[in-house]
Amino acid sequence: TSPSYQVTIDVHTEKQMATVRNVIGIIRGGEEPDRYVVLGSHRDAWLFGAVDPSSSQASLIELSRVLMLLHKETGWRPRRTLVFCSWAASEYGLMGSLEWIEQFKTQLQDRTVAYLNSDLIMLGTHSLAVTAAPLLYDVVFEASKLVSNPDPEEVAAGRPTLYDTWIYRTPHPVHSTRPETFPIGAASDYAGFIHHLGIPSLDICYNHDMTPTVWFPLYHSLYETFEAVDELYDPGFVYHSAVLRLWGQVAISLAQAQILPYSLCHYADYIQEAQRDMQQEYGELLADNNRTFKYFLEAGEVFSTVAKTFERNLKSVDLSNPLAVRKVNDQLMLVERSLIAPSGLPDRPDFNHVVLSPSSSNAYVGSSFTPIADLLLLLSKTRWTYSEESAGLWKTLDQHLAAVTHHINSAAAVLTDQLWWTGRHLHNRYSDQFEMADSEFVSISSTEYDHTPEEL
Numbered sequence: 001t002s003p004s005y006q007v008t009i010d011v012h013t014e015k016q017m018a019t020v021r022n023v024i025g026i027i028r029g030g031e032e033p034d035r036y037v038v039l040g041s042h043r044d045a046w047l048f049g050a051v052d053p054s055s056s057q058a059s060l061i062e063l064s065r066v067l068m069l070l071h072k073e074t075g076w077r078p079r080r081t082l083v084f085c086s087w088a089a090s091e092y093g094l095m096g097s098l099e100w101i102e103q104f105k106t107q108l109q110d111r112t113v114a115y116l117n118s119d120l121i122m123l124g125t126h127s128l129a130v131t132a133a134p135l136l137y138d139v140v141f142e143a144s145k146l147v148s149n150p151d152p153e154e155v156a157a158g159r160p161t162l163y164d165t166w167i168y169r170t171p172h173p174v175h176s177t178r179p180e181t182f183p184i185g186a187a188s189d190y191a192g193f194i195h196h197l198g199i200p201s202l203d204i205c206y207n208h209d210m211t212p213t214v215w216f217p218l219y220h221s222l223y224e225t226f227e228a229v230d231e232l233y234d235p236g237f238v239y240h241s242a243v244l245r246l247w248g249q250v251a252i253s254l255a256q257a258q259i260l261p262y263s264l265c266h267y268a269d270y271i272q273e274a275q276r277d278m279q280q281e282y283g284e285l286l287a288d289n290n291r292t293f294k295y296f297l298e299a300g301e302v303f304s305t306v307a308k309t310f311e312r313n314l315k316s317v318d319l320s321n322p323l324a325v326r327k328v329n330d331q332l333m334l335v336e337r338s339l340i341a342p343s344g345l346p347d348r349p350d351f352n353h354v355v356l357s358p359s360s361s362n363a364y365v366g367s368s369f370t371p372i373a374d375l376l377l378l379l380s381k382t383r384w385t386y387s388e389e390s391a392g393l394w395k396t397l398d399q400h401l402a403a404v405t406h407h408i409n410s411a412a413a414v415l416t417d418q419l420w421w422t423g424r425h426l427h428n429r430y431s432d433q434f435e436m437a438d439s440e441f442v443s444i445s446s447t448e449y450d451h452t453p454e455e456l
Helices: 054-074 095-103 105-111 134-144 152-156 162-169 191-196 226-233 235-256 264-288 294-316 322-337 370-381 388-413 423-433
Strands: 023-027 032-042 080-087 112-117 127-132 201-207
Touching: 023 054, 032 054, 032 095, 032 105, 032 235, 054 080, 054 235, 080 095, 080 235, 095 105, 095 191, 105 112, 112 191, 112 235, 127 134, 127 162, 134 162, 134 201, 134 235, 134 264, 152 162, 201 235, 226 235, 264 294, 264 322, 264 370, 294 388, 370 388
Parallel strands: 032 080, 032 112, 112 201
Antiparallel strands: 023 080, 127 201
């Protein structure tokens, strides 16, 4: 048997009430001041916090300084408003950002284009690491192609940009033509934006090689000092500078683009791939219990069809017509919002996003359709046993699967001009030939719109 040890720990933390304050700065947009691109990082630390959070906090301050200097010297304003947020009390449960989101929920949910977070700028010098909602994939891919590589050895090897090293060292395991991105969890201040309000969010940093270790050894320790960063991690702060430039480039791209550079097709692929994985893992279990993923899968197909057509039709938008531009941008912004369940997820009322919910066992890890997977995992363990508990689980699954199917269909519907429509009818009739012209839409009567419980 292994030897046993007794350890004594002296805890010097004292619980007390305290007032904390967020610090918010704004550069008002020139053409669409009521549309916001929000950047944020927290400033509270467990100990010295040179990496988490001071590396990102210093970068946020520098970015705001540079852009404000540009405004003062040249008169430049972004098209949309830039909002810079220094969050308090993040280490105490994301308190600063969540309270702010709750206070300004209506304005933020209606008007925010994206939330761009950095919890820390770097963990190592191996490769860029991006955690993001799929709608923001393309904007960060393109921005990383514009930022010079801070690693001279990589430049000498013919990889002059952040993107080049990113895709070389961490290619996507399935889509090798693009770099890997991580599903968004709930471990930092983006949690409230994406999971409560349905605002596309991301987090960026430079990472170490994940093969030998999962996290960097100085994390939240007494040794996470300025000297460690200055002398060991990033002499000259060249990686800090590169990630700062990327953060700023993504923000400017989202603030300046006439039509929002969202990645609808990446989102459609993400949803359908997650659905196929679920069908492969649990399709037989559903069939054995007289249930099906049919309508769930069809919703993904409909969203993919509508998304591809919408992206094609963006090329013909009259960019000289501000109402036409605002219309398509409003439709794009509604996609993520459509995936928010008002009453929250089963047994997880603090999370509302039906697609990008974090892992139920690890908030640091993002996942897809987590409640469905969790319920089916539990039911697979009682596959041939009937009980009141299993009956309750099946009922919860039926209800949630119907709700998720509805939300995916809603995400497709907001990309059209229709008040309602049946996703299957639309997909079957138009498929890839579906067009957004008013004359092409099917008018659905109340009788046609009704569904039986079995269909839902």
